[in-house]
Amino acid sequence: MNKRALLVATIVFVMFFVVFLRLIDLMLLDHEKLSRIARIQQTKGQEILVRRGTIYDRNGRELAINLERPSLYCDPKIITSPQKVAYSLGRVLKKRHRLILKNLKADRRFVWLARKVKPEVAEAVQRLKIEGLGFLPDTKRFYPKGTLAAHVLGFVDIDNRGLEGVEHTYEKYLVADGGRVYLTRDARGNILYRGGDYESVGDSIVLTIDEGLQAIVEEELDRALKKWQAEAITAIMMDPYTGEILALANRPTFDPNRPGRFRPSYRRNRAITDLYEPGSTFKIVMAAAALEERVAGLNSRFDCSEGVIEVGGKKIRDSHKHGVLTLKEIIQKSSNVGAVKVALKLGPERFFRYVELFGFGRKTGIDLTGESPGIVKPPREWSGTTQGAMAIGYEVMVTPLQILRAYAAVANGGYLVRPHIVSAVLSPEGLIIKKVNSTDKEKILSSRTVKLLKEAFKAVVSEDGTAAQATVPGNTVAGKTGTTRLIDPKTGRYSYKDFVSSFVGMVPADNPAFVMIVVIWKPKHKYYGGEVAAPVFSDIARKALAYRYIPREDILKKNILVVSRGIKNNISAVEVE
Amino acid sequence: MIHNRRGGAVIKLILFLLPFVLVFSIIWLRSSITALEYQLGQLQLQKIRLINEKSELIAKRAELTSVRKVEVLASKRIGLGYTDRTRVFYVKEVAPPVPYTASLNNQER
Incomplete structure (x- = not known):
């Protein structure tokens, strides 16, 4: 082997050895700390979407259902120019910018900006790409028949808790347990399936109402x-x-x-x-x-x-x-x-x-x-x-x-x-x-x-x-x-x-x-x-x-027309006014 | 002897390649699993989107098939109304014996 070849081989060996040492450092010495950081980076905690059960009339027609309406929150510490953000959001949410600004300047790390917004509004907010804003999955109780049977159905509050009517009486059946689910994601935010449900649904109620x-x-x-x-x-x-x-x-x-x-x-x-x-x-x-x-x-x-x-x-x-x-x-x-x-x-x-x-x-x-x-x-x-x-x-x-x-x-x-x-x-x-x-x-x-x-x-x-x-x-x-x-x-x-x-x-x-x-x-x-x-x-x-x-x-x-299924004109008597 | 020498070389080659094959197999398996997890993750998201879409559609259907709405449309646009009960006679249907059918009433948990 000539000198040059020996030199190259030595350099390659040293480099590999350095890499090997670094691997030992990463995989053995710093393993605990780094894997913890990786877990934080790769996992995303998400609230389980809790849907109340549906309320049906006696014939199975829906009287109360849920619609997915995400809620918008912000972390005021991350918002860099609240004034500008307030104006942009005000236009999309159709809210007074002063109200939004007040929330954006709050001395907290979590403030609701809008609850249960329509999907198109959520998309419009996402398009603004403002740092410090986020959406949490949420549902809105919807009564498709409007005022029909309002006193029977009752209503829910902003957090979907039944306050009156069947919504209140049968609260324990209609609600489901919530909690958080942890998702694994890559650097681009793509989610990897690790099992489990992202939503839980309550029991449904069938009314005697027609x-x-x-x-x-x-x-x-x-x-x-x-x-x-x-x-x-x-x-x-x-x-x-x-x-x-x-x-x-x-x-x-x-x-x-x-x-x-x-x-x-x-x-x-x-x-x-x-x-x-x-x-x-x-x-x-x-x-x-x-x-x-x-x-x-x-x-x-x-x-x-x-x-x-x-x-x-x-x-x-x-x-x-x-x-x-x-x-x-x-x-x-x-x-x-x-x-x-x-x-x-x-x-x-x-x-x-x-x-x-x-x-x-x-x-x-x-x-x-x-x-x-x-x-x-x-x-x-x-x-x-x-x-x-x-x-x-x-x-x-x-x-x-x-x-x-x-x-x-x-x-x-x-x-x-x-x-x-x-x-x-x-x-x-x-x-x-x-x-x-x-x-x-x-x-x-x-x-x-x-x-x-x-x-x-x-x-x-x-x-x-x-x-x-x-x-x-x-x-x-x-x-x-x-x-x-x-x-x-x-x-x-x-x-x-x-x-x-x-x-x-x-x-x-x-x-x-x-x-x-x-x-x-x-x-x-x-x-x-x-x-x-x-x-x-x-x-x-x-x-x-x-x-x-x-x-x-x-x-x-009076005697009325009697028709048996499959048998034609099984008539005992017909008398029509 | 020749045979033994050749056999030894093959074994040596296999032994040399085996770790690589094993490592690559493991990597291939793991990457396949990850790819599947990506696909399943996408499907899960799609499922959620479809469930949401379904609930929106159910809401629309429920609104559109509201008896009140249908009644208003029927009476005002088409001119339909409740039957005049003084001008109706009823036809009684006597159903013949039917074979046994499974009942949905026995679904209690």
């Missing part, structure tokens, strides 16, 4: 609100056999997508939170008690000819003198004098037992927040006027739902059901993890009493009754009107201009598809339940029956 029925109810409430220029209206439609709420609406209402823009009173679910004196709709207690205790029959007669009765020093009057009335007529014509006479015959203890049996004075147990139990005084707290007043629905405070439940007991054969709004909870994979029990009911009335009460309530919705305007062509309706004076806060006495008008009924009367209550607070021009609330009931019922393909009863009585 979007179609809900839309019908809300449309009619809007019309009634306009017509009667009322302060508020509530309507609830329920399946009397299972307690499933088919529709529940209040007016005024709010948009759950922007709850902050509405007054708190608009967001209140009056159907379960607002108490009112039910008036004549409460006569169901008197009538049921009298029939069940056999104190009176439907044909028992009571003299109401004076049109007034004195109870505890106070006079209770009828709207006009009726003469001698049977119990059925007392209900049909809504005679206060007759109702008081029947109640006095029953006595306080027996009367109060039925108040309790119907569930007044305690919560119905509906799975919504803010339900009021109502106010019912026990007999030991009664004054001289109480029994007379309670017989006609005064000196007792109830919610619309409590009254509806009482009438559902008549509709379903005497059972007190538990109203509920959720039918099932589904896992993210679509499996049923909880099914709400609809068989939770208690027998409170005998079949005989139910039959007699139905007969009386059918008479109410007849030409001679107080609710002739509640009729539905082709189907019989049974129900009861209610009209009560509101307390005038100025005088502390019953007002002569402010009323609560209501109607509660069932249709078809003999085999009800639903029971429904309509309560109208402070209607203008007219105030009788039969004139104000009953037509609203009728309008809703007519559409709802058509929507649910419930046939007219008069057609059912």
